[in-house]
Amino acid sequence: MTERDRQDVKVLQIRQAAKTLFLRHGFERVSTASLAKEAGVSKETLYSRYPSKEAVLADVLEHLVSAGRADAGAVESLRDRADLDGALRRLARELSDELMQREYIELARIVIAETPRLPHVGETFRASVPGRAFRATTELLLAGQRAGLVADVDPTAAARMFVGPLVVHALLNVLLVAPREGAPPAPRMDVDAHVDLFLTAISRERS
Structure with a gap:
């Protein structure tokens, strides 16, 4: 991800929500809809930052x-x-x-x-x-x-x-x-x- 993405408030919200949900429910049981809801963003916003749920997981792992x-x-x-x-x-x-x-x-x-x-x-x-x-x-x-x-x-x-x-x-x-x-x-x-x-x-x- 670019430096701009790292400072993007929506990206930070999605990353934190993903970490919370993945740890609570596992990867497969978390839908993009529930991820967007937990992050407080629309699905359109989610997909404008990440092409897939796998990309969100990769970002979470990279920042750990x-x-x-x-x-x-x-x-x-x-x-x-x-x-x-x-x-x-x-x-x-x-x-x-x-x-x-x-x-x-x-x-x-x-x-x-x-x-x-x-x-x-x-x-x-x-x-x-x-x-x-x-x-x-x-x-x-x-x-x-x-x-x-x-x-x-x-x-x-x-x-x-x-x-x-x-x-x-x-x-x-x-x-x-x-x-x-x-x-x-x-x-x-x-x-x-x-x-x-x-x-x-x-x-x-x-x-």
Whole structure:
């Protein structure tokens, strides 16, 4: 979506209504009519912002996990190992924090439940959430290679190695754990140890 869309009051209303209804009823049981009613907009207004209910779901997911937060300037200005180290740690912390959000996990449950009947829902989730994380990581690694900081490795495979453990941690510690009243918060991943190991694997030591 464009910056103008992000500031559009109607878009904000629709996004919030969609999140509320999807979490309450699941994806399939929410009609565009009920979504428009909850958002306080007409169906015409809804369709002028989103071509389909799937597009609304994609937007909700994208705003729960925004792995591409690091701006392009930060990526392009990599000069040394410290810049790369800092960029990877920021990216890992942002992604880890957002993957551990209870709202995101509950939407992930909905997507998993709906995918056998509606494969496109799973495809939307994969493209909107993990896909963004992989793209952001790949772009950062390519910038590192241009700066001579990252070894001649396959950036796509390396991005999977970086993002995968963060996703698995959320899967094992939040998604597969039933929420209980008064339960302690899920353990946080040791992001610094993860980034240290990753840097050891992909860095090109400069003489």
